[in-house]
Structures are given as C-alpha cells and as structure tokens.
Amino acid sequence: MNDPDTTSATRQEPADAAMAAIDGWLNLMLRLSRLPAPEARDIRDELEEHLEQRSRDLMLEGHSEATAARLAIAELGDAAVVASRFRNAAHPLRRRRIMNVIIGGLAVSGVALGLVAVTQDPMPRLGEAAIYAPAATIQKTGPMVPAMNLHEERLSEVLALIDKGISQDVIVDWPSLTEAEIFEDSPVNLAVSKPTALATVMARLSAAAPGIDWRLTDDMVEISTQRMFDLRETSLSSFDITSVVSHVRSYENATYEKAVESIVHLILENVEPNSWRDNGGDIAHLHVVGGRMFVHAPARYNEPIEWILAQLRPEPGRAAGRDFELERLSLARDSAKMAFDRSKALYERGLLRSDELNVAETAYKTAEFDVEAHRSARAGGALSGPVTRADVAADPDPASAR
Amino acid sequence: MYRIEIYWFQMASPRSTRDAKADSAELVLLSVLADGPLYGYAITKRVAARSDGAMSMSAGVLYPLLHSLEKQGLIVAEWETIRSDRREEDDDSEGRRRKWYRLSPKGRRRLEQRIEAHQSYIALMERFLKPAEEAAG
Numbered sequence: 001m002n003d004p005d006t007t008s009a010t011r012q013e014p015a016d017a018a019m020a021a022i023d024g025w026l027n028l029m030l031r032l033s034r035l036p037a038p039e040a041r042d043i044r045d046e047l048e049e050h051l052e053q054r055s056r057d058l059m060l061e062g063h064s065e066a067t068a069a070r071l072a073i074a075e076l077g078d079a080a081v082v083a084s085r086f087r088n089a090a091h092p093l094r095r096r097r098i099m100n101v102i103i104g105g106l107a108v109s110g111v112a113l114g115l116v117a118v119t120q121d122p123m124p125r126l127g128e129a130a131i132y133a134p135a136a137t138i139q140k141t142g143p144m145v146p147a148m149n150l151h152e153e154r155l156s157e158v159l160a161l162i163d164k165g166i167s168q169d170v171i172v173d174w175p176s177l178t179e180a181e182i183f184e185d186s187p188v189n190l191a192v193s194k195p196t197a198l199a200t201v202m203a204r205l206s207a208a209a210p211g212i213d214w215r216l217t218d219d220m221v222e223i224s225t226q227r228m229f230d231l232r233e234t235s236l237s238s239f240d241i242t243s244v245v246s247h248v249r250s251y252e253n254a255t256y257e258k259a260v261e262s263i264v265h266l267i268l269e270n271v272e273p274n275s276w277r278d279n280g281g282d283i284a285h286l287h288v289v290g291g292r293m294f295v296h297a298p299a300r301y302n303e304p305i306e307w308i309l310a311q312l313r314p315e316p317g318r319a320a321g322r323d324f325e326l327e328r329l330s331l332a333r334d335s336a337k338m339a340f341d342r343s344k345a346l347y348e349r350g351l352l353r354s355d356e357l358n359v360a361e362t363a364y365k366t367a368e369f370d371v372e373a374h375r376s377a378r379a380g381g382a383l384s385g386p387v388t389r390a391d392v393a394a395d396p397d398p399a400s401a402r
Numbered sequence: 403m404y405r406i407e408i409y410w411f412q413m414a415s416p417r418s419t420r421d422a423k424a425d426s427a428e429l430v431l432l433s434v435l436a437d438g439p440l441y442g443y444a445i446t447k448r449v450a451a452r453s454d455g456a457m458s459m460s461a462g463v464l465y466p467l468l469h470s471l472e473k474q475g476l477i478v479a480e481w482e483t484i485r486s487d488r489r490e491e492d493d494d495s496e497g498r499r500r501k502w503y504r505l506s507p508k509g510r511r512r513l514e515q516r517i518e519a520h521q522s523y524i525a526l527m528e529r530f531l532k533p534a535e536e537a538a539g
Contacts, residue, residue, distance in 0.1 A: 043465070045499045046442060049484075050461055052498070053443045077462035085466035090473065 017350035018069030022051050025073045032083035034181065035090060043086065047076070066350045078280050087181075142198030142216050143168060149191045155209060156184035159223060162201065166221070173224035180225045182209040230275070230283050230298040237302050239309060242291035247314040251328060260288050263312065271304045329374055333367040340364040427467055429520065430459065432505065432513040435477060439504040442468065468503060476509035 026047060030040045051072045058068035076082060146165040150158055156172075163170035174184060188208045192201060198221065202214050213226040241263060248259040264286065268276045275283040275297070284297030295305060343360035346352040434440065434448050442465055449459045471477045482500045505513065 042501070043469070046501045047461075047465060049441075049498050049500055050443045050465070054461070075461055077460065082462045082466065085463070086469060089466040089470035 018055065018065045020349060021066070021069050021073060021351075022048065022055075025076070025079055029079040029083045029086075032080050033086045034083075035086060039090070051076070070351070080274060081280055141200075142202075142214075142221070144195040145192065145198055145201045147192055147194050147196070149193075151189055151191075152187045153190070154184060155182065155186040155188050155205075158188050158190055158205070162198070162221075166198065168216070168219055168221045170221045170223060173222070173228060176224045176228040177209075177212065180211040180227065182212055182225070227283070230300075233298050233300070234283070234296060235299050237295045237297070237299075237305075239293040239295065239305065240291065241288065241293045241309060243314060244309050244312045245291065248312060253328075263293075263309075264288065266312075267305055267308055270308065271301050326371070326374055326378070329367070329371045333364070333371045336360075336364040336367040425516070427459065427463060428471065429513075429516045430457070431464070431467060431471065432476065432509055432516065435503055435505045436510065436513055439480075439502045441500050441502050445503075471509070472503070475506055476512050477503045478506045479503050 026044050029047075030044060033040065033043075035043065051069070054072040054075065055065065055068040058071050059065060063071065143166040145162055148161060148165075150161075159170055159172050177183070186209055188205060190201070190204060190208075192204075198214070198216070202212070202223075206212050211225050211227070213224060213229050215222045215224075215229060241260075244263060245256065245259045248254060248262055249256060252259065252262070254262065267286065268278055272281075272284070273279055275281040277285040284295070284301060286293055286295040286297070288294075295301065340360045340363070343352055343357050347354065347357045430449060431445065434445055434452065437448075440448060442461070445468075446459055446461060446464060449457055468477065468479075472479055480502050482502060483497045484500050
C-alpha cells in the first residue's frame, strides 16, 4: 500500500479530503443552526474563508493540507455548540429577556432534586436479542379536547381553544417555547373530528412544533419545552454497578478503570447523547464512585440506563452451554473489523497513513483468524476447555483444521 | 506565559458569570474594531497580537459574536469579493467573499460605555487590592 502523501497519483487526495472535511463540518453546523437560507449562505462563505486562511497558516507551520484542515476545524469546535451560538446570536435581545424569565422561573420553582435508589428488576430479554423500547406513552392521556378543524392557525390560538375546551387551566411557558423557536404565531394545522385525548392532540402539535412538551396536574396543564421539563425534573439517582463491572472485567479481561469507562461510554453515547456534560451538553452528568454510578439527570433517563445495565449483568442460569471464549473472540473480531473499516475510509480520504492502515488490517485479520481457529478446534473436539491464542499457536497448521 | 481563552459558556451557569465572559469578549472585539475595519480571521490575529499572544479568541466564539453585534447594530458589515490562489486556476470561479466589519456610531458609544464601566470596576477593585499589597510588602 502506498502513502497518499508521497504518491503522485494520489497527490490531489489530501486537498479533496481537506475540502470534504470542511464541507462536512459546515453542512452539519448550518443544518443544526436552522438559520434562514440567505443567512446560512453568508455564514458558510465567511467560515469557509476563515478555514482556508487558517489552514494555509497551519500548512506554513509544517502541517500537511489534510491535517491543517482538521486542526482548523477543531479550533472552531463542536458543530452543535457553534450552531447553537449562531442561533442565539440571531435573537440577541430577545435571548437576554428570555434568560431573565427562565432563570427567575427556575429560582422560584427550584430544581427538583430527589435522591432515588433505583432497584428495578432487569427488563426481560427476547431470545438472544434484547430491545429497548420506551413506554408508548409516559403521560396520562389527559382530559378530552373537543373536536376542532384548524388550518394554518396561530399556535397561541390553538392553545387558547384547548384551554377553553377542557376544565383544567392551560399555562403556556412562552419564553421557553420562544427560546426553542416555537412562536405564538407559528402556523399549526390540527384536525380532530371527535373529542380526543389531550395526549394525542399534543403529539400532533409536536409534529408542527418539535420540542414542545406538556405536563398534567389535577387542575393545570402546563405547556413548555422538553428541555425546560428536563431541567426541572432532574434528579440524582444511584445505580449499583458492582456486578456489571466485574462481569465486563472478566469478559473483556479489562482493568476496573477500563470496565467503568466502557460502561460510562455506553450510556453517554446511547441515552440522550447531546445532553451530557461530557458530550458538551448542559443537562446531565454522571460519576462512578465505589461501585455505584450516580446519575444527575432527568428522571426519564433512568429507565434506558437501567435497561443498558441489565444487559450487562451476568445471568448465572445462562452460563451452561455458552462458549464465552467464542463470544469474546467474536466481539474482538467485530470490533477490529469496525476499526479496519473506519481506517480504510480515513485512508481513502487521505487522513491516515498506509502503515496505520496496515496495523488496523493486521489486527482485524488476526482477530478473524482467532475466531476461526477457535471454531475449528471446537468442531474437531480437540479442545474441551476454553481455546486461547496459545492453543492456536501450539497447532503447527491451524488452517488444516478448517 | 498564561494563555487566556474567551468563552461563551453554554452550560446553565449563573447569569452574572456567563454575561461577564460574554461582555469581556464583546469589549475586546469592539476595542479591536475601533482601530479600523477588519475581517474575521484578521480579528483573531489582531487579538493575539495586541495581547502578545496571551489571549486568543476562538473562531467558534468570534463569528457568532460578530453575528450578534451586527444584529444589534453595533457593527456594520460589507462584503468584498476576493480570488484565492486555488480558485485562480478555475476560470468559472466567482472568487471567495470576505466580510469586513467596522464599528457603527452606536457601537462606538457602546464601547465608550463599556470602557468607562470597566475602568470604574478596576478602580473599585484596586481599593481592595492596595491594602493587601501593602501588607504583603
């Protein structure tokens, strides 16, 4: 394999890769910013020009074009964070007023901080696969809303009609909704031909106003954003993860720190990833101390977290007849394959050297060989105990067993 | 040498802290533009130069801030079409656009107010710091 930086036939690749990386970042950031097209076009031109100049300066410092582009993008930071800054910058004065109201509101209501020890039973597995699906509805169905047929009606009017049609008072948190770019004059279509549960009506409204959410108490329906409710409903929960850590440690032959890191990573990447402080969010955070995981997050996070932990807990009844070594080797092979595929993609974009790609390829082929050798040894009855790399190495011709 | 970064915090930190940091970035930016029109990348270099490299303004903070100040009418922007080296080979290329910013009269007034407020704050702080320095001496 040739190094793309030194081969004439591929000399253009780093430049293309650099432009592709810049384009990719800009596309993502502008999509997340949800700014009007003319404004987004101007920002793209301006940032493109910045990135080009910055890349050129970094190349003068001795970096390759691809690396320079990567560094310039890294300096700009996380696309979601920059998008959010642009979104907020679009309404600077309104944002300040809104922040005053939000902070005032938070001060009055306080953050619901409860200490909850979660002791739910693990969720059942479905055969070999286990699927997490949140409950179909986490809200009560709510009061019945009279039939209505509204076309391109202002959101404020729609909510006023709902208020009029039910016995509870409807309280609308316009500052939070406006912050989420859901405005009083946002046009809404709503057609319900017969009295319909508020839950259903709000689900339809949320299609037109993404992020809108609601809560029902005995005498009040509160309408705000999911973010606002998340902030208010944050609680501190504690999960016992001792058995999970020890299972992961023995299964992956990992240190305690590595096992904890894997578990935490799994949760941060799969449960509302953007909300965690470690991922640049501002809603949730977690710490592992003394075999317990403390999660400060909206209460709705507890169920998926507990489900993930349940998947990792050892199940004594299932151990018999299972080839843990084969599972471990297969997992290592799949992981090496993913790493190799990722490396190939980076290499093709000129972001990885050929020797780095070779390392990934060798790791994958070795892992694949390990799986096959283990299977062959098992099939041939040569081994009654777990098969290890040492057993395979002792076989003078492992391929002959296939 | 200490390296100072200017941030906008996204986290729900107390309003005063966040506003103080955002206000610092705004003060720096308005001060730099008071010297004359500049475009984004040149602003980052000017900030670094004027602070002898002690301060850097991240591009991820700078451009949204410029956007915000423009919306507030504190700065005024104009586009210039330029041709980059890479695009010169392409006859069909219309060239890149560069956005120049300059202080508006409203921005200049805001800067004066900010400087005055900042100097009052420094003077106030010195009243507390002086006795400590004397005691240390």
